[in-house]
Amino acid sequence: MALVIISILTAVHPGALPYLGAAYESLDSQALPDGWTWEWCLQEDGSDVGAREALPKPDDPRISIGSSRKGGPAVARTMAFAGSVGEVVKVLDADDELTAGALARDIGALTAHPQIGWTTSRVLDLMPDGSLLGFEGDPPAGLMARGAVLAHWREHHRAQVHPATLCMRRELVTLLGGWMALPASEDTGLLTALSVLSEGYFTPEPGLRYRKHAGQSTAHPAHGSGAEWAARMSIIEARADALAALLDRS
Structure with a gap:
């Protein structure tokens, strides 16, 4: 019997190379349910990034490495998705680490609740000193109603759950065309759109150690304020609203 594949998608830029080995180790140590396996689709954002040289086991047959013109994480993730084959798609940033059992919990939720299209989980911030911090x-x-993430986003302009933990059914990612073409918040844009299309699921056990470091895109001054931020927030909400209106008319 053929194994069911969960595709792990990772955009790689030079600043994340020091952490790529830890990301691999966290993936390699995952215990999956019977009948499942994973593939890791790495996509270099630009040429000669050096992902293969940064991996502890570059010849692992479950790993594929692609490269494309530099376009940022949204482009790289979408290109990684184009080269993947899994029925289920999971995000893993190159500088983050999965917690033990994260993939099994995602697969378990999607299997137990066939009506949902996506899952997320609790996150722990991995600080430079190695400590882990949670947040309220x-x-x-459990289940998250269709549109709940968008409603929270509309009120707070902050995602209710962490998009870096997204695990999704392939057909929904295909329908939405992958990640939004934005310089940042592209994963939040995908999350809000997914929440309009389908119920989701939140797992309270931490599924990700989200590394905090100076080189990450969220540290950029334009990430949380200014004209670029306002434009990103506007188009994320406008697309989700348009999808909701289309579904209401159908």
Whole structure:
């Protein structure tokens, strides 16, 4: 019997190379349910990034490495998605680490609840000194109603759940065309659109160690304020609203 594949998509830029080995180790140590396996689709954002040289086991047959013209994480993730084959798609940033059991919990939620299209989980910030910090404000564990993430976003302009933990059914990612063509918040744009199309699920156990470091895109001065931020927020909300209106008319 053929194994069911979960595709792990990772955009790689030079600043994340020091952490890529830890990302691999966190993936390699995952215990998956019977009948499942994973593939890791790495996409270099630009040429000669050096992902293969940064991996502890570059010849692992479950790993594929592609490269494309530099376009930022949205382009790289979408290109990685284009080269993937899994029925389920999971995000893993090159500088982050999965927690033990993260993939099994995602697969378990999608299997137990066939009506949902996506899952997310609690996140722990991985600080430069190695400490782990949580934060308040997670939703209740379990099913998340269609549109709940958008409603929270509209009020707070902050995602209710962390988009870096997204695990999704392939057909929904295809329908939405991958990640939004934005310099940042592209994953939040995908999350809000997914929440309009389908119910989701929130797992209260931490699924990701989200590394904090000076080189990450969220450290950029334009990430949380200014004209670029306002434009990103506007188009994310406008697309989600347009999808909701289309569904209401159907």
